[in-house]
Amino acid sequence: MSTRRTDFELNLTTVLRARDRRAADPTGATLPAGVLEAAVEACLAAVRPRDRWPENTRLYAVLRAQLGERPYRAFLAVGAAAAALFAVLGPRALSWLDPLLRSPF
Amino acid sequence: MAQADDGDLRLAAAVAAGDQAAARRLCERYLPRVFGYILRRTGLGPDTAAELAQETVVAALRSIQHYGGRSSLDTWLCALARHKVADHYRRESRRPASLDDLALRGLELFDQAPLPQEVAERDELAEAVHRAVWLLPPAQRDAVLGKYLDGLSLAELAREMGRTEKAVESLLSRARATLRRMLAAWAEG
Numbered sequence: 001m002s003t004r005r006t007d008f009e010l011n012l013t014t015v016l017r018a019r020d021r022r023a024a025d026p027t028g029a030t031l032p033a034g035v036l037e038a039a040v041e042a043c044l045a046a047v048r049p050r051d052r053w054p055e056n057t058r059l060y061a062v063l064r065a066q067l068g069e070r071p072y073r074a075f076l077a078v079g080a081a082a083a084a085l086f087a088v089l090g091p092r093a094l095s096w097l098d099p100l101l102r103s104p105f
Numbered sequence: 106m107a108q109a110d111d112g113d114l115r116l117a118a119a120v121a122a123g124d125q126a127a128a129r130r131l132c133e134r135y136l137p138r139v140f141g142y143i144l145r146r147t148g149l150g151p152d153t154a155a156e157l158a159q160e161t162v163v164a165a166l167r168s169i170q171h172y173g174g175r176s177s178l179d180t181w182l183c184a185l186a187r188h189k190v191a192d193h194y195r196r197e198s199r200r201p202a203s204l205d206d207l208a209l210r211g212l213e214l215f216d217q218a219p220l221p222q223e224v225a226e227r228d229e230l231a232e233a234v235h236r237a238v239w240l241l242p243p244a245q246r247d248a249v250l251g252k253y254l255d256g257l258s259l260a261e262l263a264r265e266m267g268r269t270e271k272a273v274e275s276l277l278s279r280a281r282a283t284l285r286r287m288l289a290a291w292a293e294g
C-alpha cells in the first residue's frame with residue numbers, strides 16, 4: 001500500500017511539474033500575439049461608465065470639466081439656460097418640480 | 106500571503122475612480138503575470154490560458170471596489186484566476202477530449218509504477234491530470250497543488266491554508282483517493 005502511494009505521489013509530482021518546468025521557460029510563457037492589446041481594450045471598456053445617465057453624456061462631461069475649471073461661469077451658464085427655458089415655455093418648464101416637491105419622499 | 110503595498114492601494118483606488126490610464130496600467134502589469142500563473146498551474150493551452158487571464162483581469166477591474174487591500178493585487182488576481190479556471194473545467198465535460206494511447210497507458214500505470222519519462226511528459230496526460238486536480242473541491246485542489254506542484258511541506262501548507270497539519274493531511278488523503286478513482290475511470294474510458 002505504501003509503495004502504491006509513493007508511486008502515485010511520485011507520478012503526480014512529475015506530471016504536474018512537467019508543465020511547470022516548460023512554462024517557467026521564458027519562451028513558454030509568452031502571451032499569444034495581439035492578446036495584450038485586445039485585453040487592454042476590454043479592460044478600458046470595463047471601466048468606462050455604461051448605462052449610467054447622465055455620467056456617460058457629453059454635456060455632463062463638459063459641465064463637470066467647466067465646474068472644476070471655472071465654477072462661476074458654469075453656474076451662470078446653467079442659470080441662463082434655465083432662465084431661457086422658463087422664458088420660452090413659461091411656468092410649464094418647471095412644472096415637473098411641483099409633484100416632486102409635494103412628494104412624501 | 107503577500108501584503109498590499111501603497112502602490113497596490115493607489116492603483117486600485119484610481120481604477121475604482123474610473124481612471125482609464127490606471128486601468129491600462131493594471132492590465133499591462135498583471136495580464137502577463139496572470140497568464141503565466143494559469144499556464145503553470147493548469148493543463149490548459151496558451152490560447153485558453155490567455156482567454157481566462159483576460160477574463161480574470163476584466164472581472165478584477167469590474168469588481169475593484171471589493172479589493173480591500175488585505176493581500177497584494179497579485180495575490181487577489183491569482184485568487185480570481187483560480188475561480189475562472191475552476192469554472193472553465195466545470196463547464197467542460199469531465200473526461201478529457203483527447204487521450205492518445207500513451208496518455209491512456211499513463212493513466213493505467215499511474216497508481217502502479219513510476220511512469221516512463223516519455224509518458225510522464227505527454228501533454229495529453231498532463232491535461233488529464235490537471236483537469237482531475239481542478240475538478241477537486243477547492244481546498245483539496247489547493248492542498249494538492251501546494252504539495253505536489255509547489256513542493257511545500259505539510260507545515261508550510263498548513264500555515265498558508267490556515268489549517269492544522271492534521272487537517273491538511275486529511276485533505277490530501279481524500280484528494281488522492283478521489284484522483285485515483287477519477288484517473289482509473291478515465292483509463293477505462
